[in-house]
Amino acid sequence: MGKIFYIMGKSSSGKDTIYRKLQESENLKLGRLVLYTTRPIRDGEKEGQEYHFVDEAKYFEFDKAEKVIEARTYQTVYGPWTYFTADDGSVDLSKTSYLAIGTLESYQNLKAYYGVASLCPIYVEVEDGERLKRAIAREETQKEPHYEELCRRFLADAEDFSEEKLEQAGIEKRFFNKSLETCLSEITAYIKKRLIES
Numbered sequence: 001m002g003k004i005f006y007i008m009g010k011s012s013s014g015k016d017t018i019y020r021k022l023q024e025s026e027n028l029k030l031g032r033l034v035l036y037t038t039r040p041i042r043d044g045e046k047e048g049q050e051y052h053f054v055d056e057a058k059y060f061e062f063d064k065a066e067k068v069i070e071a072r073t074y075q076t077v078y079g080p081w082t083y084f085t086a087d088d089g090s091v092d093l094s095k096t097s098y099l100a101i102g103t104l105e106s107y108q109n110l111k112a113y114y115g116v117a118s119l120c121p122i123y124v125e126v127e128d129g130e131r132l133k134r135a136i137a138r139e140e141t142q143k144e145p146h147y148e149e150l151c152r153r154f155l156a157d158a159e160d161f162s163e164e165k166l167e168q169a170g171i172e173k174r175f176f177n178k179s180l181e182t183c184l185s186e187i188t189a190y191i192k193k194r195l196i197e198s
């Protein structure tokens, strides 16, 4: 059976960067499980790459059809943004393994939906000061930087990824993203090992 390799970490820990590199990796050949969001697309993002960018009506459509696996809404300074995973027919674990990005909460819900044996957590960590610098640098590249949202998210993450919650979710292994290259090679080796085991 295939596995869902689930990348998690606080904002600006490097999840998207790592996700893109692993997707490009010739020798892993992982399918993509793309989450949905109603938040506006950022400059440089592409539909279907980081997320499926949809409006609220689409979310309600999936919900009505009972196809929402997990959903969470953040009351941001720009209004409510919903992030969700939908059973949109793109996942077949009998055929392949997948790579996804999500939160600790969505990870727990996917475990309940697909079964604990199908999920494999990839938790990425960066020292807080360095992570904040990367977040600001990334925001500065945006046409309309959202600094308030950056601060809100930074504070919310401290709670959402508390040591207690990590322990509850059974996250033991951590991948430190100081050097991207080293972090990527450690994650790649880990995924290969887990693929052989499954």
Ligand SMILES: Nc1ncnc2c1ncn2[C@@H]1O[C@H](COP(=O)(O)OP(=O)(O)OP(=O)(O)O)[C@@H](O)[C@H]1O
Residues within 6 Å of the ligand: 009, 010, 011, 012, 013, 014, 015, 016, 017, 018, 134, 135, 137, 138, 177, 178, 179, 180, 181
């Ligand atoms: N090892 C690294 N060294 C320096 N910069 C890095 C490293 N890894 C990622 N970055 C940069 O840090 C910024 C944040 O990375 P990225 O957008 O991948 O984080 P993220 O975890 O997906 O954040 P979010 O959850 O907020 O979308 C980006 O500008 C990225 O280029």
